[in-house]
Every structure is written in C-alpha cells, then in structure tokens.
Amino acid sequence: MPKPLVLLTQAGFVAAVFAVWQAAITLTLVDPTILPAPATVFAALAGLLRSPDFLSNAGDTLLRIIAAFLIGAPLALLTGVVIGENVNIGKSVSPFFNLVLAVPQSIFLPLFTLLFGLGFTEKLMFGITHVFFVVAVNTVAAVRHVSHEHVVAARSFGASRWRIYRSIYLPAMAPHVMTGLRFGMIFNIIGILLAEMYASQTGLGVLLMQWGESYNVGKLMAATIFISVMTIGMNEMMRIWEARLGRWQHSANRE
Amino acid sequence: MSALTPTVIETRKLRKVYTPNDIAVLALDDISFAAEEGSFVSLVGPSGCGKSTLLQILAGLISSSSGEVLVDGAPVRSPMPGKIAVVFQDATLLPWKTVIENVEFPLEIQGVRSAERRQRADAMLSLVGLADFGGRHPHELSGGMRQRVSIVRGLAQNPRIILMDEPFGALDEQSRLKMGKELLRIWSKTGKTIFFITHSLTEALFLSDVVLVMSQRPGRIVDVIRTGLPRPRTYDMVGSAEFGAARNRIWKLIGGDQTDADAGLTGL
Numbered sequence: 001m002p003k004p005l006v007l008l009t010q011a012g013f014v015a016a017v018f019a020v021w022q023a024a025i026t027l028t029l030v031d032p033t034i035l036p037a038p039a040t041v042f043a044a045l046a047g048l049l050r051s052p053d054f055l056s057n058a059g060d061t062l063l064r065i066i067a068a069f070l071i072g073a074p075l076a077l078l079t080g081v082v083i084g085e086n087v088n089i090g091k092s093v094s095p096f097f098n099l100v101l102a103v104p105q106s107i108f109l110p111l112f113t114l115l116f117g118l119g120f121t122e123k124l125m126f127g128i129t130h131v132f133f134v135v136a137v138n139t140v141a142a143v144r145h146v147s148h149e150h151v152v153a154a155r156s157f158g159a160s161r162w163r164i165y166r167s168i169y170l171p172a173m174a175p176h177v178m179t180g181l182r183f184g185m186i187f188n189i190i191g192i193l194l195a196e197m198y199a200s201q202t203g204l205g206v207l208l209m210q211w212g213e214s215y216n217v218g219k220l221m222a223a224t225i226f227i228s229v230m231t232i233g234m235n236e237m238m239r240i241w242e243a244r245l246g247r248w249q250h251s252a253n254r255e
Numbered sequence: 256m257s258a259l260t261p262t263v264i265e266t267r268k269l270r271k272v273y274t275p276n277d278i279a280v281l282a283l284d285d286i287s288f289a290a291e292e293g294s295f296v297s298l299v300g301p302s303g304c305g306k307s308t309l310l311q312i313l314a315g316l317i318s319s320s321s322g323e324v325l326v327d328g329a330p331v332r333s334p335m336p337g338k339i340a341v342v343f344q345d346a347t348l349l350p351w352k353t354v355i356e357n358v359e360f361p362l363e364i365q366g367v368r369s370a371e372r373r374q375r376a377d378a379m380l381s382l383v384g385l386a387d388f389g390g391r392h393p394h395e396l397s398g399g400m401r402q403r404v405s406i407v408r409g410l411a412q413n414p415r416i417i418l419m420d421e422p423f424g425a426l427d428e429q430s431r432l433k434m435g436k437e438l439l440r441i442w443s444k445t446g447k448t449i450f451f452i453t454h455s456l457t458e459a460l461f462l463s464d465v466v467l468v469m470s471q472r473p474g475r476i477v478d479v480i481r482t483g484l485p486r487p488r489t490y491d492m493v494g495s496a497e498f499g500a501a502r503n504r505i506w507k508l509i510g511g512d513q514t515d516a517d518a519g520l521t522g523l
Contacts, residue, residue, distance in 0.1 A: 153347040156314055157361035157412070158336030167360070171351045248351035248392060 036218045045222035054207065058226075061204040064120065064192045065185075068127025073184055076132045077177065080139020094140065101133050105191065109198050123195045123203070130191030131184040138180025142173035175246030182238040189231055260291040263416060263448045264313065269322035271308055281473040282308050286322070288467055288476055290448060292415075295439075297451045297459035300469030301509050306452045309474065310420050313450065314341045326416065336365050340414035342406050342422050348393040355380065355389035358408045365412065379407040382441060399430045406438065410445065419451045423458070431455070432490065435462050439488060456502050461488055466501075468508050478508050 001009075018038050024030045025037045032040075048054040083090045083097075109126065116122035150168050159167065196205025204227060211220040269286035272279050282305040290296045300306050311317045313324055315334045324331040326338065340361070348357050358376040367375070380386050383403040393401055402422055409417050422438075423431040435458055442449055453459050459466045460482055468478040480501060484492055492498055 147347075149343060149347045150349060152311075152316060153341070153343055154360075154364070155316055156334050156336075156339075156341040157364045158334055159364045163364060167364075168349070171349070248394075 033215065034217060036221070040218050041221045041225070044218035045225060048219065048222050048226065054223075057202050057207055058204055060202045061192060061196065064123045064127060064196075064203070065189055068124050068188050068192065069131055069185060071124070072128035072131030072188070073135050073181055075128075076135035076180075076184065077139050079132075080136040080180075081143055083136070084140040084143025090140065097133060097137050097140075101137060105130055105187075106194055109195060112195070113199055118199050118201065123192055123200070126195045127188045127192045130187040134187050135177075135180045135184040138183065139173070139177055142176035142180070143169070145176055146172045171245075171248075175242060175249055178238065178242035178245050182235060182242060185234060185238060186231070189234075193227070260293070262289045263292045263327060264290040264450065265325045265328075266313070267323050267325070269309070269312060269319045269324065271305065271312065271317075272320045283312075283319070284473040284475050286474070286476055288479065290450060290465070293446050293448055294464045295442060295449045295451065295462055296465045296467065297453060297463040298467045298469060299453060299456055299459045299505060299509070300474060301471050302454060304469050304472050305474030306454075306469060307420055309469075310341070310418050310450070310452055314339055314418050316341075336361065337412060338414055339416045339418060340409040340412045342409040342417060342419040344405075344421065344424060348401060348404060348408070350393055352392075353389065354385065354391050354393065354396070354404050357393065357404060358389075358411050361408060361412050375411050375413075376407075379411045380404075382410075382444075383407055383437065398425055399434060402426065402434060403437070406441070410441065410447075414447065416448045416450065419449065421452050421454065423453070431458060432461065432493075436488070438462065439486075443486070456505050457493060459505075460484070460498060460501055461493060466505065468505050470508075471510060478505070480505065 021035070021038055024035065025032055036044075083093055105126075108129075112122050112126050116125050146169050150172065151164055154164050154168050192203075193205045193208075196203035197209050198205075200206050204223060208220060208223055211217075211223065266286050266288055269283055270281075271283040273282050274280070286309060298306055298309065308317070312319045313331065315324075315331045318332065326335065331339075348354075349360065352360065355373070355376050358379060359372045362372045362375065363369075377386065377389065380389055383406070385400060385403060385407070388396060388400065388404075393404070396404065402425070406419075406422065409419075423434050426434060438449075439462060451459070451462060463482055466480040466482060467476050468480065469475065470477045482501065484498070
C-alpha cells in the first residue's frame with residue numbers, strides 16, 4: 001500500500017471514531033452527562049490549557065516523571081552494564097530481576113505511601129522503581145548482544161578497554177538500551193499517575209480522580225486526551241531516536 | 256626462500272591448556288615453527304585441533320600456558336598493532352560503520368590522522384576493486400566483497416605480518432580460489448608475511464610456500480611441507496600430479512575421513 005493511502009486510511013479511522021461518537025449523541029443513544037459531545041470535550045480541553053490550576057498540576061506531574069527518570073534510568077544503566085559484563089554477578093542477580101518484573105508493582109503502592117508519605121518523595125520512589133527494573137533488564141540484554149568477535153577484532157587493532165566500550169559496546173547496545181528507556185518511560189508514567197490517583201495533593205492523577213468522582217466528564221475526558229497526546233508524543237520521539245540508532249541493525253537483519 | 260631470509264615469526268614449544276569447568280584440556284602441545292620474512296605460510300588441520308587458538312596466541316590476543324612467540328626476536332604478550340594485523344571472518348566488520356569507516360577504524364585506533372586514514376583506506380579499496388563501495392554498509396555487499404574489505408582492513412594497517420583465520424571459509428569453492436588468487440596478487444605487491452589458516456588442503460597448497468600440518472587435539476605440528484610450486488600460481492597446477500601427491504600426503508597425516516579437511520573439494 002502506498003504511503004499516502006496508508007495515511008488517508010488512518011485519518012479515516014480517526015474521523016470514523018469521532019463520527020460514531022457524535023452520532024451516538026445526536027441520536028440520543030447515550031446520556032450526554034455520561035458521554036458529552038466531542039465539541040464539549042474539546043471546549044473543556046481548551047479551557048484546561050488556559051487554566052493556571054490545571055497547568056500547575058500538570059507541571060507537578062511532569063516534574064515527578066522527569067525526576068524519577070533522570071534518577072532511575074542512569075542507575076539502571078549502570079546496574080545493567082555491571083550485571084551484563086560480570087557473568088558471576090549476572091548468574092546470581094538476574095533471576096531476581098526477572099521475578100521482580102513479574103510482580104505487578106502497583107501492589108506495593110500502599111507500602112510506599114506508608115514508607116514515604118503522600119508527597120513528592122513517594123511519587124519519586126514509585127516512579128524510580130518503575131523505571132529501574134525494565135531498563136536494567138534491557139541493558140543486561142544489550143550487553144549480551146555485543147559481539148565477542150567485534151571485541152576481539154578491536155583488541156587486535158590495539159584498542160584500549162575504554163575505546164572498546166566507546167566504539168563497540170556503545171553503538172551495539174544503543175538500540176536495545178533505547179528500547180529499555182522507552183519502556184522505562186512508559187512504566188514510569190504509569191507509576192507516577194497511579195500514585196497520584198491513589199493518594200496525593202497535586203498532580204494530574206488527582207484531577208482525574210476528582211473529576212471522575214464528581215461526574216465532571218467533560219473535563220475528565222479532556223484531561224484524558226491531554227495525557228494521551230503527551231505520552232504518545234513522548235513515546236514517538238523516543239521511538240524515532242531508537243529507530244535511528246538501530247538503523248544498521250534493521251537493514252543488517254533484513255538480509 | 257634461502258637460508259639467508261630472516262625469520263619473522265618463531266614459536267618455541269608453545270603449549271595451551273584450557274580448564275573449562277575445572278577439567279584441564281590440552282589444546283596445543285609443543286608447537287615450534289619459524290616463518291621467514293615475506294613468506295606465505297598456511298596452517299591446516301582438522302576442525303577443533305586448535306588452529307584458531309594458535310592464531311590468537313600469535314596475535315597476542317590470548318596467552319599460551321607455556322612456551323613463547325617471538326616476532327622479530329621480541330616476545331609477543333599482547334596485540335602488536337602496526338606490526339601484526341589479523342584478518343577475521345567477515346562477521347567482524349562493524350555493521351553500523353560504512354565500508355570505508357570499517358577500513359579506517361584500526362587506523363583511527365592507532366592514531367593515524369584523518370586525512371591520511373581516508374587516503375590509505377581509499378587506496379587499499381581501489382587495490383581490490385571496491386573503490387566505489389566505500390560509502391556502503393557491510394550488509395549491502397556480497398560475502399566475497401565483505402571478505403575483501405576484511406582483508407583490506409588488515410592491509411591498510413600496513414603491518415609486517417598478517418594473520419588470517421579461515422578468511423574464505425564462508426565462500427563457495429570457486430570464489431574461494433578466485434579470492435586466493437586475488438590475495439596472492441596483493442601479497443606479491445606488498446611483500447607481507449602471511450600466516451593463513453584454512454581447512455582446505457587445496458587452498459593451502461595453492462597459496463603457500465610452506466604448509467604446516469596440525470594433528471587432532473591436542474594440536475601438534477606433524478609435518479612441514481614446502482610446496483615448491485613455481486609462482487605465479489595458476490589454476491591448472493591444482494590438477495598436477497605433484498599437487499595431488501602433496502594433498503594425499505597431508506590427507507593421510509591428518510587422519511583422512513575422521514576430518515572434514517577436504518570437504519567439498521572432490522570436484523577440483
């Protein structure tokens with residue numbers, strides 16, 4: 001299928017969703033207090049984007065997400081490289097990482113609130129744990145993907161250890177690490193919003209819960225769309241970067 | 256090949272013991288040989304006899320358990336960039352670098368300035384007819400072209416010695432002989448000493464001045480054959496009676512059908 005046709009089909013799909021939504025309202029198939037018309041939701045969204053209160057809550061959430069990522073991701077990268085490089089550490093530690101990943105981290109939320117309270121620290125810690133394990137596991141996998149033959153070849157050229165890390169490990173690992181970081185970010189956002197929805201004073205999660213409980217569906221849906229668009233945007237940015245770093249890999253695999 | 260030609264590589268009673276899972280395995284035993292400056296030396300032997308291990312010891316990539324390797328009389332304990340270059344199988348070209356970047360990579364590590372690097376890489380690629388492929392990535396090239404790049408990457412370092420580990424192993428028999436002739440052409444122009452590992456007896460005899468024959472594990476050198484064939488080598492030499500006799504002699508030495516030594520060569 002040619003690319004313009006693909007884009008057209010996709011646009012058509014989005015338009016169809018809105019058309020069905022609007023038709024349901026027009027034909028009074030649904031109660032507008034439960035599902036308001038698209039126009040109402042977009043008006044609410046425009047209102048939110050001008051509301052200092054909404055923007056300040058959004059800012060708090062964003063700050064928590066970024067802080068958790070900036071702390072969690074480097075820690076995880078370092079841990080992943082150490083585990084990946086050291087077979088003995090890897091053997092003893094790796095199983096625990098995989099086991100931890102199997103447990104839904106949401107069940108630890110009540111414990112986190114007991115340990116760290118309801119403020120920034122608790123959200124940060126919950127975000128960090130969400131980032132950490134998925135990034136660490138992917139980094140271990142990335143280290144294992146580094147070709148031993150490439151390392152031996154570089155050694156024969158006289159490359160130092162540092163040079164091998166920079167010229168062999170880094171490019172070979174980059175696409176896998178980027179995948180880990182992208183998933184780390186998705187998990188991070190899930191964690192932070194969940195913590196906010198569960199118990200918090202500020203943040204988008206709090207607003208979602210408030211508007212849901214008070215049947216303020218227009219604002220609820222507007223905020224939902226806002227968060228969706230933001231996270232999709234963030235994910236796509238990281239995905240494009242990931243694809244760029246891994247371009248050699250896809251073309252090499254296609255053969 | 257006179258007695259006056261200086262020795263460039265010499266090994267003295269090399270021995271290598273591996274201890275995987277605490278059980279000692281003798282991989283190489285009592286390996287002593289000498290290679291003369293500018294000569295083409297091949298090493299043949301059955302799969303798993305320790306050929307690659309020996310090459311890695313010569314390259315300074317792994318250490319021997321006892322004995323020593325001397326290059327120009329000095330012991331080799333670590334890689335000697337600029338003096339010894341290793342040509343691996345094509346899998347070692349870096350897939351994220353272009354062809355010319357791959358050729359330049361060792362030079363970059365060895366601190367050659369970027370303009371000179373590019374010029375040397377270009378010149379070497381032209382020598383093997385790949386001047387127009389510098390901007391491609393390895394996966395866009397055929398197996399034979401990748402192997403030529405791999406050889407060029409070794410040559411561009413301008414070493415005195417080139418160690419080659421089954422460089423044509425992944426090629427079909429015809430490309431293999433063609434690449435062999437190509438290698439001989441480059442070799443005659445550059446005058447390097449080449450140490451060449453192969454499991455093809457035909458290839459070894461066709462290319463070399465001297466063929467070292469290695470036994471099953473533990474790898475020992477069981478014979479040293481001076482091929483004595485005139486140069487330049489031609490394909491019809493492969494069919495000659497001396498060639499066949501030499502091949503049969505090696506074939507018996509390394510245990511005939513216990514090995515894959517001449518697999519696929521019956522048609523030649």
